[in-house]
Every structure is written in structure tokens, then in C-alpha cells.
Amino acid sequence: MGGTEIDYVMQAFNSNYIAPAGPQLNEFEKKFCELTGFRHAVAVSSGTAAMHLALLHLGVGSGDVVLASTLTFIGSVGPVSHLGAELVFVDSDRKSWTMDPEWLRQGIADCKKAGRLPKAVIPTDLYGQSCDVDTIKSVCDPEGIPVIVDSAEALGATCRGRSAGKGTEAAVFSFNGNKIITTSGGGLLAADDPAIIESSRYLSTQARQPLPHYEHLDVGFNYRMSNVVAAIGIGQLEVVPDRVRRKREIFSLYEQALADVPGVQLMPEADWGVCNRWLTVLTIDAGRFGCGYDAVMQRLEQNNIESRPVWKPMHLQPVFAGRRCLGGEVAESLFATGLCLPSGTAMSDEQVQMVAEIVRGCGGS
Numbered sequence: 001m002g003g004t005e006i007d008y009v010m011q012a013f014n015s016n017y018i019a020p021a022g023p024q025l026n027e028f029e030k031k032f033c034e035l036t037g038f039r040h041a042v043a044v045s046s047g048t049a050a051m052h053l054a055l056l057h058l059g060v061g062s063g064d065v066v067l068a069s070t071l072t073f074i075g076s077v078g079p080v081s082h083l084g085a086e087l088v089f090v091d092s093d094r095k096s097w098t099m100d101p102e103w104l105r106q107g108i109a110d111c112k113k114a115g116r117l118p119k120a121v122i123p124t125d126l127y128g129q130s131c132d133v134d135t136i137k138s139v140c141d142p143e144g145i146p147v148i149v150d151s152a153e154a155l156g157a158t159c160r161g162r163s164a165g166k167g168t169e170a171a172v173f174s175f176n177g178n179k180i181i182t183t184s185g186g187g188l189l190a191a192d193d194p195a196i197i198e199s200s201r202y203l204s205t206q207a208r209q210p211l212p213h214y215e216h217l218d219v220g221f222n223y224r225m226s227n228v229v230a231a232i233g234i235g236q237l238e239v240v241p242d243r244v245r246r247k248r249e250i251f252s253l254y255e256q257a258l259a260d261v262p263g264v265q266l267m268p269e270a271d272w273g274v275c276n277r278w279l280t281v282l283t284i285d286a287g288r289f290g291c292g293y294d295a296v297m298q299r300l301e302q303n304n305i306e307s308r309p310v311w312k313p314m315h316l317q318p319v320f321a322g323r324r325c326l327g328g329e330v331a332e333s334l335f336a337t338g339l340c341l342p343s344g345t346a347m348s349d350e351q352v353q354m355v356a357e358i359v360r361g362c363g364g365s
Contacts, residue, residue, distance in 0.1 A: 002242075005235030012231040020205070022227030024234060029188070031237050036155075036163035038171070038190035040197040043225035043233070044204050047152040047174030047187035052079035053200035053223065054148045054170045054189055055120060060085050064119035067107050069099045069131075069150070070313040071331040072124035075174075076150040077314055085119065089315045091327025096270035097334060098131035099123035103326040105139050110326075112143070121147045125154035126311075127340075128180070128247070128278030129270060130164040137167060148172065152187070155180045156244035159273040170196050180243050180278055181236035183229045244276045246345040250352055251277040254341060257356035261363055263288030281310060283337040290364035293339040299362050305355060310338030 012024045029041045044050050060066060062084035068077045070089035080087050090107055093100040104121065111118050121140050123131040131149065140147050151157075152174035154164035165171020170191040175183040189200050207220025225233075251266070258264050263285035269275045286292040293309065300307050312335055315325035342355055 001232075002235055002239035004238060005232045008231035008234045009228060012228050017227040020224035020226045022230075024231040025225060025227045028225075028230035028233045028237070031234060032173075032188060032190065035237055035240060036190060037166055038163065039192045040194050041188055041190040042197050042201045042204060043186065043188045043230055044200075044223040045186060045225060046075070046223075047150070047172050047176070048075040048078060049204070049221070049223040050172040050187040050189035050200075051076065051122075051148065051150065052082065052221070053203055054172065054196065055079050055083055055085075056203060057196045057199045058120050058146055058148075058169075060119045063116075065111055065116060066120050066122060067104060067111075067118045067326075068122040068314070069124040069126070070315045070325055070328060071097065071126060071311055071334060072150060072314060073152070073311060074314065074317070074319075075152070076122060076124050076172075080122070087314070087320065087323050088118075089313070089320075089323060089325040089328070090123075091325065092126070092330045092334065094330055095268055096129055096132065097126050097267060097330075098129060098270075099136060100327060100330070101132060101135040101139055104136060107326045108139065108143060108145065117143055118145050121145055122150060123147065124150040125152075125157060125164050127267060127281050128154050128157050128276035129267070130154055130157045130159035130273045130275070132270065132272055133159045133162075133165070133167050134272070152176075153179065153278045154276060156240050157274060157276040164273075164276075165190065166192075169193065175233060175236070180247070180276055181233070181240055183225070183233040183236065186225050186229050186233065188225075243345055247277040247343060248275075250343055250345070250347060251280045253349060253352045254280045254282075254356055257353060258282070258359060261289070261360055263290075263363075264359070277343070279340045279343045281338055281340050283334065284339060285337065289362075291362055293337060296339060296359055296362045300355070300358055303358055305342060305358065307342065308340045310334050310340065 146169040149165040151165035175186040204223035207218040313331040
């Protein structure tokens with residue numbers, strides 16, 4: 001916590017707005033837009049809920065095709081399956097680890113040849129790095145295919161000077177406990193087009209009609225963020241620049257400490273933007289380093305230090321067995337060699353150095 005969150009929570013309590021409505025919720029959405037440059041936003045219960053609402057607005061349903069990043073968390077693509085649409089996964093490129101526009105281009109061409117264009121494209125801003133929004137849009141726009149970016153990990157990151165996700169039809173953000181900022185749980189859908197936000201706000205509150213009694217023309221969802229949770233978010237938004245600065249400092253400390261270690265490479269930063277370095281992620285060439293990432297994980301665990309593998313690609317997940325993937329070799333390689341190191345902003349420089357020394361010590365073993 002940054003320190004001011006409790007003040008905003010007390011404002012919510014003192015106003016007696018505890019349920020999913022109230023001045024703090026409105027203020028959170030307003031301040032989020034001021035920070036990121038989006039024109040409109042609706043705060044909801046999770047990033048997955050935000051993605052679901054965005055896809056509903058686009059009319060995604062049974063018989064439709066949606067192209068999505070394979071190197072991502074399942075919350076990015078789960079709503080596509082909930083809606084009965086067909087997922088086709090797209091590989092990453094090596095310079096950013098995000099969706100490869102050339103594989104995307106091939107996927108769209110294949111769909112066009114089959115007589116059904118994708119209903120949407122979902123690229124993921126991975127580990128705090130924005131995908132190449134402009135190139136992805138240049139591939140999708142001529143065919144009229146909307147782009148919904150999963151920016152859950154990328155608040156505070158930029159692409160060509162714009163907030164992560166900006167310039168697409170909509171972007172999804174998450175405030176889960178492990179993200180750049182947290183409201184304990186929660187998410188948000190941001191867009192410049194008011195229509196997608198208005199429809200999502202409507203559906204997120206059980207699709208209630210503006211009448212004195214409860215009347216419904218549609219079946220909605222109980223997705224709205226609560227006023228108290230939003231109050232925490234207002235305080236958290238104040239520290240986004242500090243969080244990103246510290247995340248990048250931690251990455252730099254790891255980078256310096258591991259620069260001369262054979263077989264170890266840290267996640268690159270794409271030349272089109274600034275990564276928020278949500279997590280410091282590296283790849284390990286077992287042949288050159290002396291062991292694989294799993295041995296490093298075990299050594300860290302022996303020292304009571306948590307680390308995690310890179311996301312397992314969606315096309316390798318049992319639940320999506322048989323789904324088509326365009327490419328896949330890059331994502332598979334990153335999963336086979338990638339490790340996420342401790343990156344919490346509360347870490348001291350000494351703790352970062354300690355982790356780096358343990359990683360170095362695994363070399364040659």
C-alpha cells in the first residue's frame with residue numbers, strides 16, 4: 001500500500017457507500033482515465049470480467065473465430081470459450097515476447113480464405129511490455145477486425161508514448177494482488193469509444209433498466225467493482241509512477257548482476273515502448289549455464305525464495321488440446337527456458353543482489 005488508501009476507504013465508510021456504487025468508484029474511473037489518457041472506463045470485479053464484457057459488446061459467440069496470444073494467462077482467453085467461440089492461438093516474436101504481427105497476418109489470411117474473418121484479436125501485453133499496437137492494428141484495420149488488448153500486466157507501460165492498450169478498441173486491466181497496483185481484486189475496461197463502456201457498465205450491473213422497479217430486457221452480470229475496493233484503487237493510482245520506477249530499478253539491478261553469466265538473458269525491451277517490468281524474467285540456456293531453470297527454482301526454494309516458470313502457452317494447455325496455433329516455437333522455447341524472479345517493489349537492493357547471487361551460484365552445477 002502507498003499510504004493514502006485508508007483515507008479514501010474511510011471516505012467511503014463515512015459516506016456509507018459500501019455497495020457497488022458511490023463517489024469513490026466514479027473517482028477511481030475518472031483518475032484512471034487521467035493517468036492513462038483513455039477517455040472512458042468502467043471498473044469491474046476482475047480483468048477476466050472486463051474481457052468478457054468487451055467480447056459481449058463485439059457480439060462474439062458460437063461459430064466465431066478469435067485470434068489470441070498463446071503466451072498469456074488463461075484469464076485472457078477464457079471468456080472466448082465461455083461465449084462458445086473458436087480460439088486460434090498466435091505465437092510471440094523474440095524481440096518483445098508479445099504477439100507476432102506476421103503470424104497474425106497469416107492467421108487472418110487463413111481465416112479469410114476459409115470465408116470467416118476473426119471476430120476479434122486479443123494480443124497480450126506480456127510481463128509489463130506493450131505489444132506492437134500500431135503494427136497489429138495495421139494488420140487488423142483493413143479487414144475491420146477489432147483489437148482488445150489484455151493489458152492486465154502493463155499499467156504504466158507505454159507504446160510509442162501512449163498508455164499500454166491505447167489506440168485499440170479497448171484494453172483490459174487487472175488489479176489483482178500481484179499486479180503493479182492492487183485493489184485486492186478487481187479489473188477495468190478502458191476505451192475511447194463511449195459505446196463499449198456504456199454497454200459494459202449496463203451489463204455489469206445485471207442489465208437493470210432505469211426504472212423504479214427491477215426490469216430487465218437483457219440478462220446481465222454481477223461484475224461491478226465495489227465502492228470500497230475502488231477507494232483502495234484511488235490511493236494506488238497515486239503511486240503508479242513510483243511502482244514502475246522501482247520495478248525498472250529492480251530489473252536493472254538484476255541485469256547488472258547477471259550481465260556476465262553465460263547462458264542467461266533477460267527479457268528484452270521492445271524499441272516501440274517502455275516496459276513497466278512487472279516481473280523480471282530471464283531465460284536460461286542449460287547447455288551454456290550448466291543447468292536448467294528448474295534447478296535454479298529448486299535452489300531458490302531451498303533459500304525460501306519463490307520464483308515461477310514463464311506462462312505455459314495456451315496451445316499446450318490440456319483444456320485447449322487440439323486448438324490451432326500459428327507458429328508456437330517461440331512461446332514453447334520461452335516456456336522451456338524462462339524463469340520469473342522475485343520483483344516486488346518492497347524488495348531491498350540487498351535482497352535483489354542476494355537472489356542474483358544464488359542464480360549465479362547455480363551456474364556450472
